[in-house]
Amino acid sequence: MTNPLALIIEDDPYLATIFAEALQIAEFETQVVPDGRAALAQLTTITPAVVILDLHLPGVSGQMILQQIRADKRLAKTRVLLATADALLAETLQEQADLVLLKPISFHQLRDLAKRLRPPDITGSG
Amino acid sequence: MTLRQKTLLIISITLVGLITLLYFISQTILLNSFTQLEEQDVRQNVQRVTAALQDKLATLDSIAGDWAPWDDTYKFVMDGNETYIESNLQESTLLNFNINAMLFLNTAGELVFGKAIDLQTQTAVDTPPSLQDHLANNTLILSHTTPQEGLSGLISLPEGPLLFASHPIVTSNYEGPIHGTLLVGRYLDAAEIESLAEQTHLSISVRRFDEAQLPPDFQAARTTLAPDSPILVRPLDQQNVAGYTIIEDVYGQPALLLKVALPRNIYGQGQASLSYFMVSFLVSGLVFGWVILLLLEKEVLSRLSQLNWSVKAIAEAGNSAGRVKVFGNDELASLSENINKMLTALGQSEEALRQTHQELEIRVEERTAELSQSNTLLKREIQERQQAEHALRQSEQRFRHFVSSISDHIYVTEITEPGQRLNIYLSPHVEPLTGYPLDKFIADWSFWPSTVIHPDDRAAAAAQAARLAQGQNSEVEYRLIRANGDIIWVRDSGRVERDAVRQSLMIYGLVSDITERKQAEAALALAHNQALEASRLKTELLAKVSHELRTPLGAILGFAEMLEVDLYGPLSDKKRQMTAKIIDSTQYLTNLVNELLDQAQLEAGRLRLNIRPFAPADLVNNTLARMNVLAQAKGLSLATDIDPDMPAMLQGDAARLQQILVNLISNAIKFTPAGGVRVRLYCPNADYWALQVSDTGSGIPKEAQGYIFEPFRQVDGSMTRVQAGTGLGLSIVKQLTILMRGEITLESEVGQGSTFTISFPLEPIQEQIA
Numbered sequence: 001m002t003n004p005l006a007l008i009i010e011d012d013p014y015l016a017t018i019f020a021e022a023l024q025i026a027e028f029e030t031q032v033v034p035d036g037r038a039a040l041a042q043l044t045t046i047t048p049a050v051v052i053l054d055l056h057l058p059g060v061s062g063q064m065i066l067q068q069i070r071a072d073k074r075l076a077k078t079r080v081l082l083a084t085a086d087a088l089l090a091e092t093l094q095e096q097a098d099l100v101l102l103k104p105i106s107f108h109q110l111r112d113l114a115k116r117l118r119p120p121d122i123t124g125s126g
Numbered sequence: 127m128t129l130r131q132k133t134l135l136i137i138s139i140t141l142v143g144l145i146t147l148l149y150f151i152s153q154t155i156l157l158n159s160f161t162q163l164e165e166q167d168v169r170q171n172v173q174r175v176t177a178a179l180q181d182k183l184a185t186l187d188s189i190a191g192d193w194a195p196w197d198d199t200y201k202f203v204m205d206g207n208e209t210y211i212e213s214n215l216q217e218s219t220l221l222n223f224n225i226n227a228m229l230f231l232n233t234a235g236e237l238v239f240g241k242a243i244d245l246q247t248q249t250a251v252d253t254p255p256s257l258q259d260h261l262a263n264n265t266l267i268l269s270h271t272t273p274q275e276g277l278s279g280l281i282s283l284p285e286g287p288l289l290f291a292s293h294p295i296v297t298s299n300y301e302g303p304i305h306g307t308l309l310v311g312r313y314l315d316a317a318e319i320e321s322l323a324e325q326t327h328l329s330i331s332v333r334r335f336d337e338a339q340l341p342p343d344f345q346a347a348r349t350t351l352a353p354d355s356p357i358l359v360r361p362l363d364q365q366n367v368a369g370y371t372i373i374e375d376v377y378g379q380p381a382l383l384l385k386v387a388l389p390r391n392i393y394g395q396g397q398a399s400l401s402y403f404m405v406s407f408l409v410s411g412l413v414f415g416w417v418i419l420l421l422l423e424k425e426v427l428s429r430l431s432q433l434n435w436s437v438k439a440i441a442e443a444g445n446s447a448g449r450v451k452v453f454g455n456d457e458l459a460s461l462s463e464n465i466n467k468m469l470t471a472l473g474q475s476e477e478a479l480r481q482t483h484q485e486l487e488i489r490v491e492e493r494t495a496e497l498s499q500s501n502t503l504l505k506r507e508i509q510e511r512q513q514a515e516h517a518l519r520q521s522e523q524r525f526r527h528f529v530s531s532i533s534d535h536i537y538v539t540e541i542t543e544p545g546q547r548l549n550i551y552l553s554p555h556v557e558p559l560t561g562y563p564l565d566k567f568i569a570d571w572s573f574w575p576s577t578v579i580h581p582d583d584r585a586a587a588a589a590q591a592a593r594l595a596q597g598q599n600s601e602v603e604y605r606l607i608r609a610n611g612d613i614i615w616v617r618d619s620g621r622v623e624r625d626a627v628r629q630s631l632m633i634y635g636l637v638s639d640i641t642e643r644k645q646a647e648a649a650l651a652l653a654h655n656q657a658l659e660a661s662r663l664k665t666e667l668l669a670k671v672s673h674e675l676r677t678p679l680g681a682i683l684g685f686a687e688m689l690e691v692d693l694y695g696p697l698s699d700k701k702r703q704m705t706a707k708i709i710d711s712t713q714y715l716t717n718l719v720n721e722l723l724d725q726a727q728l729e730a731g732r733l734r735l736n737i738r739p740f741a742p743a744d745l746v747n748n749t750l751a752r753m754n755v756l757a758q759a760k761g762l763s764l765a766t767d768i769d770p771d772m773p774a775m776l777q778g779d780a781a782r783l784q785q786i787l788v789n790l791i792s793n794a795i796k797f798t799p800a801g802g803v804r805v806r807l808y809c810p811n812a813d814y815w816a817l818q819v820s821d822t823g824s825g826i827p828k829e830a831q832g833y834i835f836e837p838f839r840q841v842d843g844s845m846t847r848v849q850a851g852t853g854l855g856l857s858i859v860k861q862l863t864i865l866m867r868g869e870i871t872l873e874s875e876v877g878q879g880s881t882f883t884i885s886f887p888l889e890p891i892q893e894q895i896a
Contacts, residue, residue: 012677012680012681014678014680014681014684014685015677015680015681015684017684018680018681018684018685018688019684021684021688021693022684056673085672085673085674085675085676085677085680086669086673087672087720087723088669088727088732091734091736102676103676103677103679103680104676104679104680104681104682104683104684104712104716105680105683105684106683106684106687107683107684107687107688107691108687108691
């Protein structure tokens with residue numbers, strides 16, 4: 001029995017650590033990618049249940065990654081949580097994302113949200 | 127003269143005239159008739175007298191005719207027998223015959239016998255010699271041709287007139303030859319005239335025709351009487367009248383004048399009748415006159431007088447309400463009625479007149495008041511005019527000072543017809559402004575547009591001139607090239623006035639040197655752009671800073687929270703406390719960053735609302751659920767009051783509304799030491815819905831209520847750490863409310879708590895297009 005996968009795309013290592021901790025407590029498998037380009041490459045190989053996506057990333061922007069995910073039918077069930085410091089940009093992407101969280105993001109809040117985002121059937125593979 | 131007097135006068139004059147006329151008519155006709163009658167009477171009487179005289183002669187003739195043809199007489203003449211005388215011819219015979227003489231003459235005319243007697247003395251006298259002389263001289267009396275033929279008549283003898291008769295002496299059978307003549311005579315003496323008078327009962331007097339000493343009336347008769355008017359009638363006096371006639375002798379010569387005097391009985395009767403007639407006429411005239419006057423008086427005059435007095439009384443009283451009495455049913459009654467009608471009409475017209483008069487007086491008063499008012503106004507106007515004139519003079523003087531003191535160039539130009547410009551006035555400041563002499567501009571008005579104005583700006587200046595020529599005020603800024611080549615900026619401001627008298631356009635222009643202003647403007651525009659840029663940079667910086675701050679804040683918050691939940695091993699109480707303070711400070715800082723960003727967004731006008739349908743009750747309940755922890759921590763109650771009539775869904779930016787509500791509630795909790803906070807959701811009227819947050823806190827002083835909505839302002843600086851805020855919360859609330867086209871009001875008193883009310887227009891929910 002494996003936990004669902006959560007892909008954390010965040011260039012700030014402290015925040016990546018905090019997000020990973022919160023999701024792990026919410027019983028997710030976590031992978032952290034600090035770079036946009038790498039994240040896109042990674043997404044071609046895995047099908048995460050949840051993606052925590054920072055918008056300001058080196059390489060490819062979070063916005064581009066969001067569009068890529070939304071364009072990929074394989075990733076149709078993937079829930080995208082935007083974690084951003086840019087309130088204005090976050091607003092414009094509200095429609096495409098499943099949730100928008102404005103930094104600073106509370107550890108407790110993320111943890112509780114992640115728990116609710118866990119897919120009901122947890123028998124699937126990673 | 128009164129009507130009564132006039133009537134009296136008219137009647138009197140009529141009466142007098144009538145009587146006079148009547149008198150003269152009767153005098154003329156009646157008296158004339160009476161005079162004729164009288165004359166006729168007198169004539170008859172005169173004829174009676176002459177007839178009586180003829181009778182006398184006839185008597186004499188019969189005596190002679192008796193005695194002459196008698197045989198005894200015949201014999202006596204021839205024989206002279208004395209017996210005949212003695213037996214027949216006594217003195218008594220003559221006396222009986224009442225004759226004076228009897229003479230017997232022979233055919234030779236010689237007296238045979240003569241017997242004479244004085245009848246008065248009854249004694250015999252000699253035959254009068256005068257008679258014998260007369261007979262001797264006049265043979266006519268003795269010349270008888272036939273025996274029957276006799277002659278009688280009158281002869282004038284010196285002793286008096288004598289009546290005689292002669293017959294030829296013949297036989298008793300009237301057979302001749304004629305032996306002589308018998309003559310009997312009787313003196314027409316006083317006795318004989320007396321006898322005649324007695325016989326005729328008339329007064330008779332006789333005068334000899336040729337008498338020298340005739341009385342005047344006889345003399346008049348002698349000259350007047352003629353053969354064709356044998357009788358003359360002359361009144362002697364009022365009582366007597368006389369008739370005159372001539373008695374001729376036997377020879378046909380006038381011998382005597384006979385006068386028959388008569389009393390004027392007929393004439394007197396006529397006079398008396400006339401007098402009686404006149405008197406009776408006068409009396410009846412007076413009586414009728416009096417009766418007429420009386421009747422007139424009764425029927426007309428007194429009534430007229432009464433009417434007159436009534437009308438006069440009414441006129442003197444000046445009261446048209448009075449009426450005259452109406453008697454009877456005639457013209458006067460009709461007149462009275464008409465007067466009454468007239469008085470009624472007069473009363474009505476007087477009333478109308480009085481009303482008109484009153485109205486007129488009122489109008490006159492009004493008009494007078496108006497006049498006096500307008501007079502006052504006029505005086506004031508005159509005063510004002512004088513003041514204005516004075517002011518005008520001062521103004522003109524000031525204008526001259528002003529024109530000479532200001533550096534601007536002033537011009538007045540007249541446009542009489544299109545394209546025709548005439549310089550009316552050019553201020554001398556055109557010289558310092560342009561560097562050219564004033565004369566150049568006066569000589570040629572086109573010098574300014576064609577030479578002085580910068581070639582690049584000439585089109586703009588020409589456009590301004592065209593607008594001015596069309597009567598539009600126009601202001602334009604352009605450059606001038608001064609005589610020394612310097613370029614300056616001027617503002618040419620022209621104001622047009624239509625001169626109705628001169629049928630032209632007057633342009634009053636002011637040319638000001640705005641070079642400095644232009645430079646300042648350029649500098650200002652630069653500064654403004656720089657400021658705008660700075661502001662933009664500030665906003666960008668804020669956005670950047672807030673963005674950059676959020677990441678480390680996230681790390682601090684996250685690690686602190688992880689510490690707090692013992693993720694990295696259990697914490698001592700002290701460490702847990704400190705960790706909580708780190709979280710608290712981080713949240714404060716996060717809030718500050720959020721508000722700074724909002725403020726920057728609002729200032730830059732970049733804040734966009736996300737308008738969607740939302741459930742207001744849910745909004746309130748969710749927000750309160752979030753804030754409840756905070757309230758409970760302070761021991762405050764947090765209540766909601768949701769109007770059941772509120773619409774279930776509204777249109778709006780729910781997130782921003784929540785932000786507002788959170789701000790207001792957290793403020794309320796922050797400043798309320800005890801009691802509670804109450805949130806009300808309701809519709810104050812049909813067009814608005816509202817959120818109201820009331821607390822039982824310390825309240826906001828009046829002076830602070832004005833500025834608490836300004837950014838970075840708080841009621842006082844001495845707030846505790848717990849109360850501390852960014853000072854942006856209420857400012858953002860207000861700006862967001864206004865952005866949502868809403869309104870925020872505050873009711874508060876110190877110690878009485880505060881009530882913030884935000885109200886928004888109710889807008890129909892728009893269906894979202896997916």
